[in-house]
Amino acid sequence: MAETNPLKAREFERLHKSIEWSQQQLEFPRSKRVEAIxxxxxxxYSEEGAEKRVPTPFLKLAVTIFARLLAPRAPRVLIGxxxxxxxxVAANFELALNQIPAEIDLQHTLRNVVIExxxxxxxxxxxxxxxxxxxxHDYGQPFVDIVTLDDLLxxxxxTRMDQIQYIGNEYWVDxxxxxxxxxxxxxxxxxxxxxxxxxxxxxxxxxxxxxxINSSAEVFREKIKLRDVWLPKERLMVTYAxxxxxxxxxxxxxxxxxGPYIGLGFDHVPGNLMPLPPVAMWRDxxxxxxxxFRKLGDQADAQKSVLGFSGGDxxxxxxxxxxxxxxxxxxxxxEPKSLQVGGVDQLGLAFWLQCRDIASYFAxxxxxLGGLAPQAETLGQDKLMAEASNAQLRDMALQVIDFSKKLFxxxxxxxxxxxxxxxxxxKGIPGxxxxxxxxxxxxxxxxxxxxxxLDIDVYSLQDxxxxxxxxxxxxxxxxxVSPMMPQIQEVGGVLDIQLLFEIIAKYSDFDELRRLIIWxxxxxxxxxxxxxxxxxxxxxxxxxNRPGAxxxxxxxxxxxxxxxxxxQGSEVASLGxxxx
Numbered sequence: 114m115a116e117t118n119p120l121k122a123r124e125f126e127r128l129h130k131s132i133e134w135s136q137q138q139l140e141f142p143r144s145k146r147v148e149a150i151x152x153x154x155x156x157x158y159s160e161e162g163a164e165k166r167v168p169t170p171f172l173k174l175a176v177t178i179f180a181r182l183l184a185p186r187a188p189r190v191l192i193g194x195x196x197x198x199x200x201x202v203a204a205n206f207e208l209a210l211n212q213i214p215a216e217i218d219l220q221h222t223l224r225n226v227v228i229e230x231x232x233x234x235x236x237x238x239x240x241x242x243x244x245x246x247x248x249x250h251d252y253g254q255p256f257v258d259i260v261t262l263d264d265l266l267x268x269x270x271x272t273r274m275d276q277i278q279y280i281g282n283e284y285w286v287d288x289x290x291x292x293x294x295x296x297x298x299x300x301x302x303x304x305x306x307x308x309x310x311x312x313x314x315x316x317x318x319x320x321x322x323x324x325x326i327n328s329s330a331e332v333f334r335e336k337i338k339l340r341d342v343w344l345p346k347e348r349l350m351v352t353y354a355x356x357x358x359x360x361x362x363x364x365x366x367x368x369x370x371x372g373p374y375i376g377l378g379f380d381h382v383p384g385n386l387m388p389l390p391p392v393a394m395w396r397d398x399x400x401x402x403x404x405x406f407r408k409l410g411d412q413a414d415a416q417k418s419v420l421g422f423s424g425g426d427x428x429x430x431x432x433x434x435x436x437x438x439x440x441x442x443x444x445x446x447x448e449p450k451s452l453q454v455g456g457v458d459q460l461g462l463a464f465w466l467q468c469r470d471i472a473s474y475f476a477x478x479x480x481x482l483g484g485l486a487p488q489a490e491t492l493g494q495d496k497l498m499a500e501a502s503n504a505q506l507r508d509m510a511l512q513v514i515d516f517s518k519k520l521f522x523x524x525x526x527x528x529x530x531x532x533x534x535x536x537x538x539x540k541g542i543p544g545x546x547x548x549x550x551x552x553x554x555x556x557x558x559x560x561x562x563x564x565x566x567l568d569i570d571v572y573s574l575q576d577x578x579x580x581x582x583x584x585x586x587x588x589x590x591x592x593x594v595s596p597m598m599p600q601i602q603e604v605g606g607v608l609d610i611q612l613l614f615e616i617i618a619k620y621s622d623f624d625e626l627r628r629l630i631i632w633x634x635x636x637x638x639x640x641x642x643x644x645x646x647x648x649x650x651x652x653x654x655x656x657x658n659r660p661g662a663x664x665x666x667x668x669x670x671x672x673x674x675x676x677x678x679x680x681q682g683s684e685v686a687s688l689g690x691x692x693x
């Protein structure tokens with residue numbers, strides 16, 4: 114990284130004008146993103162949240178499920194090499210690189226990027242921090258910072274990412290930190306003044322943070338708004354003050370090919386630079402269903418049931434009203450009639466149920482993806498439906514993997530190029546429970562960076578929670594261990610029941626299980642024959658035919674009934690059964 118001669122004044126002026134034009138093109142997608150976020154947070158989050166009640170938060174449900182499935186944790190990187198003799202260095206490089214996610218809380222950042230991509234497009238800015246503490250990072254620390262659509266600067270004249278002439282972001286920093294920093298030349302800071310802080314965009318549009326922060330926010334220290342702009346062709350990073358239009362720093366950076374900005378988008382739109390966010394497709398059904406449900410709620414509130422008396426006998430009417438249950442009264446008036454007005458419209462309720470099912474359908478079957486309820490009457494059918502609904506999810510997961518690979522490519526580059534950082538690695542000895550401590554510094558890096566190949570362990574992206582491990586354990590025991598137990602015993606293998614229950618207690622968060630079962634000391638005495646299963650076993654299979662009920666099936670039966678259909682007796686009975 115080296116400072117270069119500044120851009121020519123005319124070039125900088127054209128760059129600034131192009132950025133301002135691109136900012137105008139982003140006003141519409143930015144406004145739609147903010148509107149969608151308001152629907153996401155609902156009516157009760159803040160004064161600037163959704164304008165109306167959101168009793169059925171489909172967007173919140175869908176975004177939460179997809180974010181959990183696509184980014185349950187930070188991925189693990191794999192480093193390999195085809196160069197003979199460099200395998201030990203590749204193994205150490207892999208250990209060093211996998212320390213970074215915990216150091217920079219990459220799991221939290223990755224989840225936020227996925228959420229941003231669901232609403233618009235997700236972007237991060239990566240690099241090796243060299244500006245002291247001005248941006249909140251330690252000197253020499255690798256960083257991965259979220260860049261929201263509100264702060265993104267991108268060449269909107271391009272139709273593909275490989276065509277963009279610039280990309281960057283804008284941000285607020287403390288004015289005093291800028292003026293005191295040695296990073297910016299003194300002559301560049303001359304006559305530089307603080308800006309009035311606001312959460313309103315340059316064109317007067319709302320930003321996402323304006324949902325919970327008042328536009329006239331009072332700050333403790335004065336701030337200034339800066340822009341970092343990456344020029345891929347020139348390999349330059351330009352930093353300048355936005356409102357003063359004053360260049361502060363122009364630096365030549367030896368970054369990886371795609372530069373310090375990495376984007377995540379799920380659906381490419383032919384001939385367009387910006388992707389189509391999933392929330393944009395879910396939002397219409399979300400708003401329609403909520404508008405309809407609010408109307409149904411108003412109808413329910415307006416429902417009224419009263420008794421009507423005819424004949425003009427007010428005394429009898431008063432006696433009737435004041436009588437308790439089973440009381441005897443003298444009543445001479447006409448028989449009162451029950452009068453009902455208002456109430457939930459049956460066709461409207463059926464339509465709302467249909468909207469709910471369609472919303473789940475276009476979000477790849479949320480009930481199945483989120484594990485909200487089985488959707489089929491049998492386990493086999495439910496499994497097939499889950500696999501089908503995961504087709505779109507798998508495509509989105511591939512996008513996340515590709516994004517993660519680019520991200521780790523930048524982190525790997527900076528880890529390899531950093532001449533100062535020193536790490537201590539714990540390296541296991543294959544075939545033993547022993548490990549050794551090895552240093553990782555500049556002297557440990559042999560060969561060139563291009564000698565090493567980087568890949569993402571896709572299985573490391575899966576949910577690794579105790580509940581997930583418990584499900585895996587149960588599946589392995591049922592599908593592999595139990596059926597093959599006779600073969601295992603034939604070759605002298607036994608199932609360590611005590612260890613099994615210790616694992617169950619650990620993953621189920623039920624430590625009392627360890628004390629619930631008392632193990633005999635002789636069971637593990639030296640020379641004692643380990644317990645095993647009987648050689649001859651008897652199994653009894655009992656098949657019970659019990660009609661099932663699912664949420665989708667019950668919803669369909671109810672819709673048919675509300676629209677005048679005549680459901681069969683068994684279908685009506687299933688409405689009262691608990692969903693399978």
